[in-house]
Amino acid sequence: MADTKLFFAKGDSPEMIAAFEKAQQTFKYFWREMSWEYRRIIPALDMACVKVAFSEEVAGQEEPIVEHMWINQVGFDGINVYGELINEPNELTNISNGDEVNVPLTQISDWLFASNGKTYGGFTIHAMRAQMSDEERQEHDTAWGIDFGDFNDIEIVMNQKEQPENLEVHPMDRNTKEGMLSFLKENPGEVKTTDELGLTLLHIETIAGNLHAVEALLEMGADKNAATPDGRTALDLAKLLQWNHLIPVLEK
Template sequence: MTDKLTFFSEADNPEMIAAFHKAQETFKYFWRELSWEFRRIVPALDLACVKVAFMENVSYQAAPIVEHMWINDVEFDGYVISGTLANDPNELSNVKNGDFVEVPLNQISDWLFTSGGKTYGGFTIQVLRAGMDEEERIGHDQAWGLDFGDYNDVSVVYEQKEHPENLMEHPMSINMKDKLAAFIGEHPAELSKQDQSGYTILHREIVAGNKSSVEVLLQLGADKNIKTGKGNSALDLAKQVGWEEIIPMFEN
């Protein structure tokens, strides 16, 4: 992490505060999609970014300066979100475009990914759009180059209305079960291999919420008691991120 400090601050607008909380509650879907994007040969996402609030105390005013700005190149370990600041601030002097940023999950204010022109997330954006007239919304969407659709209807996963089961699990997790089993069969050492942060493949699949992948790994002998470098177990990660369908697999 750079020496640039990051802070979180909630606005006074109750609709915006609700949007912040909704973004935090649903961030797991953003990360699940991005985790699969990293594995795709042909990218499916046009944009994937997270909004973070930055704050700076200044001597010439009582209240700190707060700016909400987007980061990209996002990573997530179940507790901490990291990425690169994607723009220069208007007023802040303690951060700049290109800075590396690390914040806990409860310090994000929004997330957004797009595919084929359709947007997912963007809760704070929709609050702003709700306060615009139709002409302003059209201009706003044209500036982004995206169609944000109905500000009262925010999707968090692909084909959410047509396939509500996609909220429970990503289709690719189900479709890739056999290939995952075959891969582990050929490379059994991958089950216990830990990265520099102490994460195994089981830990990573849990953070991404891939139930079918987790089932395969456990069936093939993955040790659910291995802890990360920070001492977090598989169950700890499932609870922290909030994957309710995975938690019982480790509590029983």
């Protein structure tokens, strides 16, 4: 590994701060895709991971040590992001590769998924690539094993240009209502069941922005007033994540 080339960028540069903000603002689209990936029999994603800012206070130092590292096996409850660290820290001693992670959404600094060789998200990666020469970008992409494409043209959902409506409704959600209704009729108890995080199906589908699944659940009597362990209803979560197409449905 001695000849491995590393690429760095200042974490507090305006470009990087803008990338952090964009990643947090659009994370809901990453999670929407993951919500469907976890249901697929045949995976559609080549990779999916989230970058998190970890820190550690050091005696005698005014500023904490901060490292941005990637996690996978990602989960999300609308507030907190879960996963497993897949990097070994350079300086931090309070976390190690393989540790389980639970952080607020405000602590993530990037997200990335790839399908059929095309990447989505990766805002900090593109911010770094923008500062590289063509040759450095090629070396960087080869090291990842991915062609990241144009750093000025970052997409966040599949087929975004061909089908801009995918920004509002995921293609798989368009055809899910009848299947969801059939499932709930056969398993009526699922309408009220909560998962290990205390979320109902209505919470789960709202967090993922799935309009037709939400409509099916409401038709089957899902309780709009049911609250998460920290007191949030599905409507609260829709507003928090700015799933604006769900808010009128949940306000009826």
